[in-house]
Amino acid sequence: QVQLQESGPGLVKPSQTLSLTCIVSGGSIRSGSYFWHWIRQHPGKGLEWIGNIYYSGSTYYNPSLKSRVTISVDTSKNQFSLKLRSVTAADTAVYYCARATGAASLDDWGQGTLVTVSS
């Protein structure tokens, strides 16, 4: 049973870069069967897809965030990461990492981590 765990600072200052890592255990991120996703949820709101990455490094991003987002993968550490640049209070959200089979369902999720953007 794969497990995903988000880690990173819970507080980021405006204009800085939000950096999170998703540590994958119980399965290899090198498996060609899966895509690895980041999703966020603003307080009291719905789910917003940020982007995903394949183990080879191929990425796909939400067009609304594409100019500020970079998702990368480290197969040696079995983890993948999110960087969101130039954050504002509007980026305050719970950030989830998840695993999906291709363009299909998000089968496994991390527990989520709240990131607050505030000075």
Add this chain to the structure above:
Amino acid sequence: QSVLTQPPSVSGAPGQRVTISCTGSSSNFGANYDVHWYQQLPGTAPKLLIFDNNIRPSGVPDRFSGSKSGTSASLAITGLQAEDEADYYCQSYDNSLSGVVFGGGTKLTVL
């Protein structure tokens, strides 16, 4: 404004049947992409409830069922229980956005 449209809320009494609709367009459901459904209990991460339109992952009760037709999909819950009170989200892939899209979510209240 979400790409997939869901009603903000639905409610039902214990034992009743409720349905949650999810309306898409020609670039997602109409392009033959599947719909998937998630249940999010308060304070927890979303959990996959239905995948590929109508398939339940292991452990999901058969009280939950899904369907898709044309540019619309729906989730049905029969024999409503207090523990079903949660937010429900539909999800698919959109080829005009080249990415994953979600519905805005539906809050289910068990009366």
